[in-house]
Amino acid sequence: MAEIFGILNITTDSFSDGGKYINPDDAIKKGVQLLQEGADWLDVSGQSSNIAANLVTEEEEWKRVEPVIRYFVPKGVRISLDSFRPNVQKKAIEAGVRCLNDITGFTYEGDREFLKTYGAKHSDLKFIIMHSHNRNIAKMKSTLSPEKVIKKIQIFFRDRRNDLTAMGISESSIFFDPGMGFFLSDDPMVSFRVLQDLEILKLEFPQLMVSVSRKSFLGNVLGNLPIEDREFATLACELHLLKNKIPFIRTHNVLKLRHAEKIWNLCQESE
Structure with missing residues (x-):
């Protein structure tokens, strides 16, 4: 059974639910709902990684996520903070957060x-290392090809794993996220190549985390499908992740x- 991280964006401009x-x-009400629906973790963000998003100050980012962290941590809820800023990460750890999800793979200054x-x-x-071909926060776009993407991800993961373990962090504490969507390329086939070759990545990096939820590559191959209409496409990909x-x-x-x-598990048992 997969561990599910329920996305909770406390932002004004996240691509899927900005402002909600x-x-x-x-935010707390939504967090409660995600937990009731079966989330193992709440993945909380106060800074959107949307390519068109504005960078907020560190103070504003912390102001957005702090009430949620303060509410859920004392209740024993596992919180993952989606942030690339060390100062915000430090405050979250001091408040009891025990998972950091970093879209730069912990390559940010400081x-x-x-x-x-x-x-x-x-x-x-726990440390979630996310791969992004371009780690400039204000310009998260790239032109990776399907033929090169797996090798590039492997090289990045190896480098970051070696760097973190050299600083005394246990390899068992590191999760690996290949990115997906615009973090890889505007070409949707780059993301589909990653999905096709998941076994290659999982063989070397068994603690693999993948997020395909409502992402751009799904909409692009379905005639620029609007975000709100990508649930069926998302589920098809997530069944592939379960498989x-x-x-x-x-x-x-x-x-x-x-x-x-x-339902998937019941179907497999019947075979």
Whole structure:
């Protein structure tokens, strides 16, 4: 059974749900819903990684996520913070967060000092290394080809794994996210090549996390399908993740995935 990270974007400009949960009460209500639907983790973000999004200040990013963290952590809920800023990550750790989801793969300025101080100190802390071909936060676009993408991801993952373990972080604490969608390329076939070759990645990086939820590559191959109409396409991809036994899946619609997972497992048992 996959562990599901329920996406909770507390932003004004996330591509799928920007503005819906910017109010703390609304964000907490959504978090409760995701947990009731079967989320194992809440993946909380106060800064959108949408290519058209504006960078908010570190103070504003923390202001957005803090009420949610303060509400859920004392209740024993596992929180993953989706942030690339060490100062925000530090505050989250001090508030009890035990998973950091970094779209830069912990390559942002200030990461090394932060990781040396906090990484080895907290043995229960998890680190999600996400691959992005272009790690310029304000311009997350690239032109990777389907033929090169797996090799590029493998090289990046190896480099980041070696760097983190050299700083005293256990390899068992590191998760690996290949990115997907615009983090890889405007060409949707780059993302589909990753999905086709998941076994290659999982063989070397078994703690693989994949998020396909409502992403651009799905809409692009279906005639520029609007975001709100991508649920069926998302589910088709997520069933593929289940088939390939991906251990960690990050999604917006937890209930849909839990229902599909149950039916999928029952179908496999009957064969």
